[in-house]
Amino acid sequence: MIIDCHGHYTTAPEPLQLFREAQKEAFKAGKALPEVPHISDDKIRESIEKNQLKLLEARGLDMTIFSPRASAMAHHIGDEAVSKQWTSACNDLIHRVVDLYPQKFIGVCQLPQSVGVPIKNSIEELERCVNELGFVGCNLNPDPSGGHWTSAPLTDPSWYPFYEKMVELDVPAMIHVTGSCNPHFHTTATHYINADTTAFVQFLTSTIFQDFPTLKFVIPHGGGAVPFHWGRYRGLAQDMGLPDLSEKVLKNVFFDTCVYHQAGIDLMLKVLPSENILFGSEIFGAIKGVDPTTGHYFDDVRRYVDQSEHGTPAVRQQIFSSNAQRVYPRLKPFLACRAC
């Protein structure tokens, strides 16, 4: 079985985006927010079957842990009410996809974060998505400002009530920023990657996992720059008198494989413990084209994992399946259901 831990509904039907535009207009004009439109099952099927589902099947993947389009979360737009309405609309749509394809998609929610609003205000939506919609995790934005990094770091105690709820519900968070509104940072090429590195170092240099020994995070896009600079981070921990990374962060932090070339995946598999790597390909995601040097899609990550010189069958089994089941304990009933 191959579980892709990182897929986004980047192909959601057009009415969702039209609603978002209307919502932004209403907010700007100080008017009441528009109603969330109904989107038909047929529209949803069409948007999924010719895109994500087609690729899943073509690439021999069994299921995707699926969340709303990350770049559209845009927690810096509007206010808390705008973010709440947009978030529940996006999460409800993910739930519709999961209901239509329960063998193929498992839900992960976005959160109604908003600039200057405490993260504890996102607990209610997390509970709704996990307890009522059957979601197995959430995407947590370490920078609701969209590239200005004006909030408190992830290790600040203000985040702790949310972590308490994550632990109680036994769900992990993927660290995932959204679109950048800082002209320095290209959204998918810079902001995503920088945020991954930023979160890792915050975790490394804090006591967060002493405070929450069972808290779990997935850092996407291969962990940003982290595996490439593994020596720097090992050395930094040692210079700071911290425990080894295996002790300090690797019981709690996991990395997905959204790295779009063979050499990058080879490096990950070489330096990171195989227990800490989760298969993810971010489809439909950042890069859509075919690599002319291989003749395959850049984001066909399964090939890189299959072909890696560091990937024994046991390692591939961990990366493709068993690690995800460990990190997302709430996957269990879905997998049991598939088996029956």
Add this chain to the structure above:
Amino acid sequence: MIIDCHGHYTTAPEPLQLFREAQKEAFKAGKALPEVPHISDDKIRESIEKNQLKLLEARGLDMTIFSPRASAMAHHIGDEAVSKQWTSACNDLIHRVVDLYPQKFIGVCQLPQSVGVPIKNSIEELERCVNELGFVGCNLNPDPSGGHWTSAPLTDPSWYPFYEKMVELDVPAMIHVTGSCNPHFHTTATHYINADTTAFVQFLTSTIFQDFPTLKFVIPHGGGAVPFHWGRYRGLAQDMGLPDLSEKVLKNVFFDTCVYHQAGIDLMLKVLPSENILFGSEIFGAIKGVDPTTGHYFDDVRRYVDQSEHGTPAVRQQIFSSNAQRVYPRLKPFLACRAC
């Protein structure tokens, strides 16, 4: 010959730092700035011989392209007058080191950047350092705010007068941020690495090298996350309809080898053209300890290059010597002098 393109005077004698503290105090109190103290040749020799010079010799390196301590540039502190005085003091001290060890150290300057001050105000110090002190390049800070990223991106026309002067003087700039005052970003573990990635993507997605075909930048710390995500950047360029990276950026952008483990250097040498890699080790820099898994210093980068499976003798010669000579044309008289 082995040229290390990335060394900082992190061991400058104590009076320099005491002066800096006094300068900051004076600024805060609204008083006249203190005078720059005289530091004796003996103090300078002591600070160099037991540190950088000792390591150069122990590691069989011939010379270092040497600049002031990057984390102490702190362009966000004080105002333009403070930054100017601090910068000229630091650059003058580099010149003293070069004068004492002309066979071993070549100067690169910091710039008197300051938040909200146009970069063209740094031209005078660049000219002084190149024309009067014999420096061969500069360190350019893409984020004078120290982690808040409030200025214009490097590709904004406001930077162009400075690039015109770089081209005229035929000197490259190393992209190098300074200490972070944003609690999200650890200086050496996060801010340095993120800034490298940020600069690369700015270059990739702009017309800067169409506007300045001979402008050259060195991106340190292995280019941040760039080589690890080489597939993402190749794919992004293709998706955006841009020319291949070799055409779009690799005639103008070079990467140093400040990556502190074998697998990272192996990746660099595998994915980047060997013409684009310059040996650099950032000593004394970010990581000071010995890697217990190898028994050697994390920052003893020469070992990784020597031992890389992708490093033929011809490739090593490029990385250790000929690329630096091409990127820093003003090295020529120093090398001629060494030969006589």
